[in-house]
Amino acid sequence: MAYKRQIDRLPIVPADAKEHNVVCHYCIVGCGYKAYSWDIDKQGTTAPTGNKFNLDLSKQQGPDTDAWYAPSMYNIVKQDGRDVHLVIKPDKNCVVNSGLGSVRGARMAEMTYSSVRNTEQQRLTDPMVWRYGQMQPTSWDDALDLVARVTAAILANKGEDALFVSAYDHGGAGGGYENTWATGKLYFESLKIKNIRIHNRPAYNSEVHATRDMGVGELNNCYEDAELADTIVVVGANPLETQTNYFLNHWIPNLRGTSLDKKKAEFPNEAVEPGRIVIIDPRRTVTVNACEVEAGADRVMHLQINSGTDLVLFNAWLTYIADKGWTDKAFIGASTKDFDKAVAGNRTSLEEAARITGLTVDQIRQSAEWIAQPKGGGARRRAMFAYEKGLIWGNDNYRTNGALVNVALATGNVGRPGGGCVRLGGHQEGYSRPSDAHVGRPAPYIDQLLINGQGAVHHIWGCDHYKTTLNALQFKNAYKRRTDLVKDAMATVPWGDRQAMVNAILAAIDKGGLFSVDVDIIPTQIGQGSHVWLPAATSGEMNLTSMNGERRMRLTERYMDPPGRSMPDCLIVARLANHMERVLREMGKADLADKFKGYDWKTEEDAFMDGYHRHEKGGEFVTYARLRAMGTNGFQEPAVGLDTTGPVTAGTTTGQTPGMVVQGPTIEARGKEPAQKSEPSAAASTVPVASEGGKIIGTKRLYADGKFNTKDGKAIFMETKWRGLQASGKEEESKKFPFLINNGRANHVWQSAYLDQQNDFVMDRYPWPTIEMNPQDVTRLGLKQGDLVEVYNDNGSTQAIVYPTDRVKERQTFMLFAFPRGVQGNVVSAGVNEFIIPNYKQTWGNIRKLADAPEAVRGLSFKPQDYVAS
Numbered sequence: 001m002a003y004k005r006q007i008d009r010l011p012i013v014p015a016d017a018k019e020h021n022v023v024c025h026y027c028i029v030g031c032g033y034k035a036y037s038w039d040i041d042k043q044g045t046t047a048p049t050g051n052k053f054n055l056d057l058s059k060q061q062g063p064d065t066d067a068w069y070a071p072s073m074y075n076i077v078k079q080d081g082r083d084v085h086l087v088i089k090p091d092k093n094c095v096v097n098s099g100l101g102s103v104r105g106a107r108m109a110e111m112t113y114s115s116v117r118n119t120e121q122q123r124l125t126d127p128m129v130w131r132y133g134q135m136q137p138t139s140w141d142d143a144l145d146l147v148a149r150v151t152a153a154i155l156a157n158k159g160e161d162a163l164f165v166s167a168y169d170h171g172g173a174g175g176g177y178e179n180t181w182a183t184g185k186l187y188f189e190s191l192k193i194k195n196i197r198i199h200n201r202p203a204y205n206s207e208v209h210a211t212r213d214m215g216v217g218e219l220n221n222c223y224e225d226a227e228l229a230d231t232i233v234v235v236g237a238n239p240l241e242t243q244t245n246y247f248l249n250h251w252i253p254n255l256r257g258t259s260l261d262k263k264k265a266e267f268p269n270e271a272v273e274p275g276r277i278v279i280i281d282p283r284r285t286v287t288v289n290a291c292e293v294e295a296g297a298d299r300v301m302h303l304q305i306n307s308g309t310d311l312v313l314f315n316a317w318l319t320y321i322a323d324k325g326w327t328d329k330a331f332i333g334a335s336t337k338d339f340d341k342a343v344a345g346n347r348t349s350l351e352e353a354a355r356i357t358g359l360t361v362d363q364i365r366q367s368a369e370w371i372a373q374p375k376g377g378g379a380r381r382r383a384m385f386a387y388e389k390g391l392i393w394g395n396d397n398y399r400t401n402g403a404l405v406n407v408a409l410a411t412g413n414v415g416r417p418g419g420g421c422v423r424l425g426g427h428q429e430g431y432s433r434p435s436d437a438h439v440g441r442p443a444p445y446i447d448q449l450l451i452n453g454q455g456a457v458h459h460i461w462g463c464d465h466y467k468t469t470l471n472a473l474q475f476k477n478a479y480k481r482r483t484d485l486v487k488d489a490m491a492t493v494p495w496g497d498r499q500a501m502v503n504a505i506l507a508a509i510d511k512g513g514l515f516s517v518d519v520d521i522i523p524t525q526i527g528q529g530s531h532v533w534l535p536a537a538t539s540g541e542m543n544l545t546s547m548n549g550e551r552r553m554r555l556t557e558r559y560m561d562p563p564g565r566s567m568p569d570c571l572i573v574a575r576l577a578n579h580m581e582r583v584l585r586e587m588g589k590a591d592l593a594d595k596f597k598g599y600d601w602k603t604e605e606d607a608f609m610d611g612y613h614r615h616e617k618g619g620e621f622v623t624y625a626r627l628r629a630m631g632t633n634g635f636q637e638p639a640v641g642l643d644t645t646g647p648v649t650a651g652t653t654t655g656q657t658p659g660m661v662v663q664g665p666t667i668e669a670r671g672k673e674p675a676q677k678s679e680p681s682a683a684a685s686t687v688p689v690a691s692e693g694g695k696i697i698g699t700k701r702l703y704a705d706g707k708f709n710t711k712d713g714k715a716i717f718m719e720t721k722w723r724g725l726q727a728s729g730k731e732e733e734s735k736k737f738p739f740l741i742n743n744g745r746a747n748h749v750w751q752s753a754y755l756d757q758q759n760d761f762v763m764d765r766y767p768w769p770t771i772e773m774n775p776q777d778v779t780r781l782g783l784k785q786g787d788l789v790e791v792y793n794d795n796g797s798t799q800a801i802v803y804p805t806d807r808v809k810e811r812q813t814f815m816l817f818a819f820p821r822g823v824q825g826n827v828v829s830a831g832v833n834e835f836i837i838p839n840y841k842q843t844w845g846n847i848r849k850l851a852d853a854p855e856a857v858r859g860l861s862f863k864p865q866d867y868v869a870s
């Protein structure tokens, strides 16, 4: 594909190139990168003094050289209005990735907006409004005036509950502490919006209520624990493809045995051996295959479980481990409660579990041994439990999550080296918001309310429900109908007559219409329904902070200009609030207008200081200057103090360092997500910001002191009885339709392909979403590889191309989720759990042929994408 990148040769990075800290803005892992930029008319030389790497580049470099970059890591972008060369390459000194890139992150540079090299020309450059029957550019003031007038009228006439909001709550691109604080302040402080949902689920709730209710925050260990564990237990996740460099840089060394020295040093009195891994997934993922290659098949157990039955397996583990006496009694006694109750309530025999999960009694017993049987010499086995969307979007989210945490607690594996019971994570995290207590629990099911005609105005921040929600086809149909009513009304009045325009919109809303505002970086699919698009700047075009899956917080520095007039989301919030205040004052609503004071931010740093710095635990220690000095390694949240003894260098310190200033935030789980966040403490800055010195001291592991997030500090075991397919309608669907339509991600594609859809590297490989099908099923349906098929059930229909593979069992399929040319969510039912958590993964449907492989598919390879020994 390199020929398509129009690269013949690449310039050498000159010695005086500017250097910026970058954290990959895609997945949770948050790999460290460096951005280098320099004037367009210059380049470095091969002499050591002439290049950034200080090496003689006229000589052949070794295979592991750092003095190298790929065509995908290069672009020409604008910086302060001038064209510059840009190279974004992995940082060897970042402890997260040690110089590794991934097929996503290593393409960051070619995914930037460049009018010189024609990349990402889809980016929005101006505010756009529905005018004369199509979207047309306008000024910020014009667009925001309309949004403010319609929103203000609705607030005044119908009240806050008529304003619906969809907003991301994560870190990385389309997120970060600056932006979640801004949207949070607008909707939870200035207003008390309760009809609000998050980017990936149809309500404002936690993905992992259960673990939090038990007192165990979900990001409680550190990446090093994967190198130290005796056994890694991974549930419903495919980390080679979805948490790539965490897997490659921290799991593989353990499986290969190359972290043995680390283990010996950490546990001098214990028998240590290379790590083992238990993988629970109905599908034989490439992760399973990679683990077998690296560890040898005898150290890998793949439990190819019946979809949705994980809870039964965990209850059986708990029962067996308790009966064998392999629990950590001292820990259970000192740090937990309700153990006996949970063991009694959850009692499940190996035989019963085998019957429901489709596993054998031996598999269940053996995996329990790998988790908890004491090691030679009697030491407790160190097991790390990691889970992601196969559990979170799986059957009976709340109880299944609780059942896994039960096993981790019972075996003493939380807060200890080589342990942890953690989400692997999706995006980076960047949650910082005022209290959401007014939303309530269960929170309103926003999608259903919108489908049923509620809501008058909808503000959308960086999410595309047309591609990513459940029951997506019904949602889209209803949304289109309601927003079309407003569009048609807008077409009857001239744009220049603002009052007539507002009146026409309000009248259409009264007839069931919905006024939609989409804040995004590109034209989205849900944006096809919107009346206003507000163009956002993203990571690298603004300064942005977030944390990764081990709570490692860094600052990504702005290395290029945003396209056109686009602005950071936090500043869009601020300007919208300014307009709201003005318009409400004009309307004579002084009380309402006063709520929109406090948005005089000029920069994203202002938003950071107003939010994270003032409101988050340990935030008083955290400033841009200190983060900048700590580079791509940053520190692990929460911050607990400052080390002022020496020069500031990158890295996290966790021990007691002489000369450190420790202010007392108690250690608490932090992460993505609302819920259970107490009112912000009035934590005024106790360390003067003016003195920017000092290295931030972080926290390597949570709960190392055995104290959990409950009133008495004791973690709570949970009763988690099996209740079959829990979400309404799922049991019937599973009986009615022949194929499981399992779904999720692939290595090359980032999310809904919002940037990838303009990138040949991805679109040549995935012109349509793939559906993995067992070769027996392909034959039985008379299909061939590459055929375009329809996937359908009572919820809706969608399309995909057939990818035959024995990675999936017969009668089971796996479809790429959220893809622009075939939305898997169209066939996902509206069924949710008691806290409105969707159940995307348990979907059943039928499959029929639409057409032979389209032209773009005919040249594709359908070889197995296996991991091979290197």
Ligand SMILES: Nc1nc2c(c(=O)[nH]1)N[C@H]1C(S)=C(S)[C@@H](COP(=O)(O)OP(=O)(O)OC[C@H]3O[C@@H](n4cnc5c(=O)[nH]c(N)nc54)[C@H](O)[C@@H]3O)O[C@H]1N2
Pocket: 168, 173, 174, 175, 199, 200, 201, 389, 393, 426, 461, 462, 463, 464, 465, 468, 469, 470, 519, 520, 521, 522, 524, 536, 537, 538, 539, 569, 743, 744, 750, 751, 752, 753, 754, 755, 817, 818, 824, 825, 828, 840, 841
């Ligand atoms: N069937 C099925 N459905 C699923 C899932 C599944 O497994 N199966 N998984 C769910 C999960 S875990 C997730 S995370 C969701 C994802 O659902 P979404 O969050 O809706 O999907 P993304 O593609 O991540 O969309 C992000 C949008 O943000 C925009 N964006 C990017 N950067 C910025 C920025 O800086 N500012 C602004 N304002 N916008 C920006 C992008 O252009 C894009 O339109 O899908 C969920 N839906």
Ligand SMILES: Nc1nc2c(c(=O)[nH]1)N[C@H]1C(S)=C(S)[C@@H](COP(=O)(O)OP(=O)(O)OC[C@H]3O[C@@H](n4cnc5c(=O)[nH]c(N)nc54)[C@H](O)[C@@H]3O)O[C@H]1N2
Pocket: 027, 028, 104, 235, 236, 237, 238, 239, 241, 242, 243, 280, 281, 282, 283, 285, 305, 306, 307, 308, 309, 310, 388, 389, 390, 391, 394, 395, 425, 426, 427, 742, 743, 744, 745, 746, 747, 748, 749, 750, 751, 752, 814, 841, 842
């Ligand atoms: N390449 C790439 N990486 C990404 C993303 C991306 O879009 N592309 N998105 C990021 C985001 S936002 C997220 S949330 C994460 C998601 O990361 P993951 O959770 O690892 O990804 P998924 O593919 O959604 O689902 C993981 C696995 O769950 C399995 N599964 C399905 N049903 C069940 C079940 O009943 N039980 C069990 N045990 N397993 C089941 C599926 O077979 C699948 O292999 O990935 C992040 N990383």
Ligand code: SF4
Pocket: 024, 025, 026, 027, 028, 029, 030, 031, 097, 100, 101, 102, 103, 104, 105, 106, 243, 244, 245, 246
């Ligand atoms: S593993 Fe994740 S964070 Fe690291 S480079 Fe890849 S997408 Fe980016």
Ligand SMILES: [Mo]
Pocket: 200, 426, 427
């Ligand atoms: Mo996600």
